[in-house]
Amino acid sequence: MNVVLARIGKPHGLRGEVTVQLHTDDPETRFAVGTVIETEAEPGSGVPTALTIASTRVHRGIWLITFEEIPDRSGAESLRGARLVLPESNPQVEDEAFYEEDLVGLEARDLSGEKVGTVSGLEIGPAQDRLVLTLTDGVTAYVPFVKRIVPVVAEDHVVVDPPPGLFDLYREGTE
Structure with a gap:
């Protein structure tokens, strides 16, 4: 299994540039260039x-990448949804890196070991990432x-210690 470094999003401009959703803490x-x-x-x-x-460049907090093999927007469009990966056997993979998969x-x-939900995703943010949890009552x-x-x-669980009331904020709109 490979480690996902980024997912390619939509094209940006006419010269083959694409947006990417980063899954690495070291994009630089x-x-x-040349990798x-x-x-x-x-x-x-x-x-x-x-x-x-x-x-590569960052535009309004979003990473944009062009590839030598992709000269234009139509080529960039064909990349949408593809993943940029690193083979798992690569020694550069960090031990403390976690990927959505x-x-x-x-x-x-929670800290007492009681199930509060299930991890349903990972959102990569410009400042910090967020775990997406589906709580036991179905609230995200x-x-x-x-x-x-x-x-x-x-291997089979995460422990979460959220600030008091954090989950209640998400439940308020569902009642």
Whole structure:
């Protein structure tokens, strides 16, 4: 299984630039100009198995990347939904990095070990990431994915220690 570094979003402009949703905490290193990045895409999509970084920039908090192999907007459109990946055997993968695929489906427990919900996603944010939890009553809640609030990530569960009242904020609109 590969580690997802980013997901390609929509094209930006006419020259092959694409938006990316980052799943790495070190985009400057991972997406350095000249780096060849492997891809994962739907079979038959025509997405190359690897792309070479031609340029990167941040525009209004969103990372934009161009690839040497993609010269224009129509080529960029064909990349939508593809993942930029790092082979799992690569020694550059950080030990404390967690990826959406690793987290979704894990049971979420409070400090006493009681189940409070299930991890249903990971939102990558410009300042910090957020775990998306489906609470036991079906309400969706968002928890900052920081060590103080999510102190434990184990193989089958995460431990969450949210500030008092955090989950109640999400329940207020559902009553």
